[in-house]
Structure formats: C-alpha cells, structure tokens
Amino acid sequence: MPRKYVGAAGPRYADETLQNAIGKVKSGEMSLTSAAKKYKIPVGTLYNKSHGKHSKSTGGQTRLDKQCETFLATIIITLAQWMVPITSAEIRLLVKDYLDKKLPAQTKLFKDNLPGKDWMEGFIKRHNLTKRVATKVKRARAELSPAVIVPYFEHLAEEIKDVPPCNIFNYDETKLTDDPGSSTVIVAKGTKRVEGVSDANNKEGSSLMFCGNAEGLYLPPMVVYKAVNCYHNWTRYGPGGAVYAANKTGWFNMPLFDRWFFEIFLPYVLSVASDHPFILIGDNLASHISADVIKATLDHNIKFITLPSSSTHICQPLDVAVFRPLKVAWGIVVDTWRKESRQIGAVPKVVFPTLLAKLYDHLNPDHLVSGFQASGICPLNPSEVLDRLPGSISRVESVGGCANIFNDCVLTLLQNHCGQNKQPTHNRGKKIKLEDEAIPGKRLVKKPLRKGECHCRNENETDDRRGDRWIQCEDCKRWFHLQCSGVDYQKRDYYTFDVKGVVDFECTYCV
Numbered sequence: 001m002p003r004k005y006v007g008a009a010g011p012r013y014a015d016e017t018l019q020n021a022i023g024k025v026k027s028g029e030m031s032l033t034s035a036a037k038k039y040k041i042p043v044g045t046l047y048n049k050s051h052g053k054h055s056k057s058t059g060g061q062t063r064l065d066k067q068c069e070t071f072l073a074t075i076i077i078t079l080a081q082w083m084v085p086i087t088s089a090e091i092r093l094l095v096k097d098y099l100d101k102k103l104p105a106q107t108k109l110f111k112d113n114l115p116g117k118d119w120m121e122g123f124i125k126r127h128n129l130t131k132r133v134a135t136k137v138k139r140a141r142a143e144l145s146p147a148v149i150v151p152y153f154e155h156l157a158e159e160i161k162d163v164p165p166c167n168i169f170n171y172d173e174t175k176l177t178d179d180p181g182s183s184t185v186i187v188a189k190g191t192k193r194v195e196g197v198s199d200a201n202n203k204e205g206s207s208l209m210f211c212g213n214a215e216g217l218y219l220p221p222m223v224v225y226k227a228v229n230c231y232h233n234w235t236r237y238g239p240g241g242a243v244y245a246a247n248k249t250g251w252f253n254m255p256l257f258d259r260w261f262f263e264i265f266l267p268y269v270l271s272v273a274s275d276h277p278f279i280l281i282g283d284n285l286a287s288h289i290s291a292d293v294i295k296a297t298l299d300h301n302i303k304f305i306t307l308p309s310s311s312t313h314i315c316q317p318l319d320v321a322v323f324r325p326l327k328v329a330w331g332i333v334v335d336t337w338r339k340e341s342r343q344i345g346a347v348p349k350v351v352f353p354t355l356l357a358k359l360y361d362h363l364n365p366d367h368l369v370s371g372f373q374a375s376g377i378c379p380l381n382p383s384e385v386l387d388r389l390p391g392s393i394s395r396v397e398s399v400g401g402c403a404n405i406f407n408d409c410v411l412t413l414l415q416n417h418c419g420q421n422k423q424p425t426h427n428r429g430k431k432i433k434l435e436d437e438a439i440p441g442k443r444l445v446k447k448p449l450r451k452g453e454c455h456c457r458n459e460n461e462t463d464d465r466r467g468d469r470w471i472q473c474e475d476c477k478r479w480f481h482l483q484c485s486g487v488d489y490q491k492r493d494y495y496t497f498d499v500k501g502v503v504d505f506e507c508t509y510c511v
Helices: 015-027 032-039 043-050 066-081 088-102 117-126 146-159 254-271 291-299 317-341 352-361 365-374 408-418
Strands: 168-177 205-213 222-226 243-247 278-282 302-306 470-472 479-481
Touching: 015 032, 015 043, 032 043, 066 088, 066 117, 066 291, 088 117, 088 291, 146 302, 168 254, 168 317, 168 365, 205 254, 205 317, 222 254, 222 352, 243 254, 254 291, 291 302, 317 352, 317 365
Parallel strands: 168 278, 222 243, 278 302
Antiparallel strands: 168 205, 205 222, 470 479
C-alpha cells in the first residue's frame, strides 16, 4: 500500500480567483495589496504569480515531463477503449521500457528506470484517471455468451459507422507446417487401421501474419522463421511485398508486430487517399501493441478493435472462412513440390518463399468477403454470431438496442449454462513420509530406520567416521551424520560437540 504524505494545507482560493486577481493587478485596476485583500490571497503569493516567480506546481515535481505524461495517459485511455485495459504494474513497466530506450545510461529518474507505486498513485491523480475492476472474459469457447458478444457488437457499430468495406481490415497469424495433413490412400477393403510413415514434422513450420479487408483484398504476408537469424536466400521468390524475419520461438512478438505494422499495413494506409478512418480488427492485442504503434494510429486515423477472448472461431473473418481452405491449398502445394522434387523431410527455408508465392495464387477473395459476412462485421449483423453461441435462444435485430433484448432471466440462464462450476475442495489428509522417493511401478514400502545408514548418502554406505556423531530427526526418525544434518557447529569442536543436546532436530525431508 502506498505511503500517504501529510503536508501543509493547500490554498483556499480557486485558480479562477487567482487569475482574476492577477489580471486586476497587471491591468492597473487595483493595487497589489487591495487585490490581495479583496480576493483573500496572500500578498506574497499574488506578487510571485504576477511577476512569474515560483511558477512550478506545488509539491514535488514530476519525474517525467508534461508532454510524456500526457502521451502516456492517452495510451492508457486508448487501450481501455480498445477493451485492453492495463494494470498499474503494466503501466510502470511501459514507462521502464520507454526510459530504457530513451535513456539507456543510468539516470536519477527512477531506480533501474522503474517507477514506484507512489509515482503511480500521483500519476493517476494528475491525469484524472481511476482504478476499476476489469470484467473477466471467459477463455473457453463454450463459455461464450451474449453478455460478452453483445457489448462487442455495440462497440463495433460505433466504430465502423459510415466506414466503407475497403477500410475495414482483419489481421491474424497462423502457422504453415511441414506436414499439412493426411491424404486419402487406397487399401484393401476391411482394413481397420491405416498408418503411413512421414518424414516431416507437423509441429515444425513458419508463422505468417495475414491481413485483408472486407472487399477481398489481401495484403502481403509477413513470415517468421523459427531460427536465430534470417538469411537472404530465405527471402527470394516469395509474394511481392512480403517481409521476412526470424526468432527462436517462431511466433510473433511485439518487435515483429511493429515491423508488420510499419512495413506492410501503414504503407498501404498511406498509399490510399481516404476521408474515412481505417479499422483494424484482431486478437492478442495486449501482447503485440507498443507505444510507437499507438502513436501511429492516432496520427493516421487508424482504430484498433479487439475481439473478445476465445471468440476467434466465430468472430474473426480469417479464422471463419480463410484459414481452412488456405491450409488445404498449402497441403496441395507441398505435396506437389514433394512429388516434383522427390525430397522428403522438412520443407527447406530456401524453398518456402517459392511455395508461399504459389499459395498466394490460390487465395480466393470471395473467402475473405464471406468471412467478414459470416462474422457479422460487414454487413453489420450480430445475429450471424449470436445464433451460433452455445444455448443461444434469441436473435438480435439491431445493434442499437441489442442490450435490451435479453431480460434478466435469460441472461441468468445463459450465464449459468455457460459458466464454470466451482470445484469442490477435498481434504488431502496426513502427509505420507517415505524412506526414499517412489519408483514408478514399485510398491511404496518404508525401509527400516536404523543407525548406521546416513539418509543424505547412498543407503549401502555405512558410517566410516570415528565417534558417535549421529543425529536423529525427531519427526521421521531418520539418522544423519553430523556433517550431513545441517546443524551449525565449529569444525574444531566436532568430537566435543554435544550431539544429544540437539533437541527438536528436523531434517530436510520434514521441514
């Protein structure tokens, strides 16, 4: 909990009163003392304000400049509007990331460039922000309900109003594996199980970022290889305008999303003359977005809309109608290449761009248009999604009043149907103390606890030290060498140490 500082009482006059007094003094209508007496402002304060002295705000000065703090507040408000509210800890880390890039050397702003909790509390007060408990969205797809989907479409209706289909885009990443799937084969009738040997790995492949608009236009893809470095030959003969990168995970992260945004999406926006805003719909925004992307969207009239969690199978156009035929086409492209090249195993990264260019020739614009229609985005029709929800019993006719369609009884029913039952608690009982760790497939049997076998050593090693230097655990009754017990003693007092005087000794098995 942040500390509360108790200082002197603040001024008892409003800022407007102070400005009126300053205006009277500067215009010569009133003297300094007369204005101070009339407006009940200390003479010294009025003098300093009239002459531009002590112009800084009261209290400690802010660590970040006013422009930086204002921009940070804009980021927080914008993310909340995109349904991605961030916590205080995430805001502090965002400031640290900003300072690490701007001031990599050691500074005196914050320790390790990370603001503290007290700074966070002051920032919230300075920019008229507040803390609220965010509503948790169920992650399981079966738990989706109108209570989650309806607010999403209400927000969507406000954002895409009067926006043409050519300005509404959906982005999503997917993976093209080396083994796209199984194929149909010919076997004898009555065969129960058919197995085939595969030299490829269905988990290995490359990630791609796809993006397209509601008119069926596909933007160039961005490819992310699972590798430490990206090489020139891995980028040749691919689709026009494609961007290539590599990292250890093979998936998109914040820096790679920045590259996609600034090297593919933003150049397209700048190349199109439009009086309407651009809409960019996608998921996983919290893990991709950065301050630079937010600034670019504000400068170029681009609006992000985040999909509800676990709803991409019914709300995301690319998932609804594009990726499945895309994977089927990719399987045909890879199989054709294997037959022509007579190569087995993983698809070489040198060949991948060529195969990707062939895949792009199979992309159907009608699939993308159908995806926007089936996800209820363009044309706007929430019924396309609500009718496919588990337990859906109502149809939405208009977005404006969709929140009033379901009464309390229906909402309670849907929430109980789609909610998760609370797991009952079970008493674990008393802990079982075993002599040795359990061996899979063997019975758990306690071994005799006897002096002469130190349980910090191999059970077959007996004591080879002189003297009666043994300590027994009061709980499990195991025996330990004094050297192995962890009891503090001086080495020179080894033979004179009172072993029996050590009471309530507990070994590492019992602590």
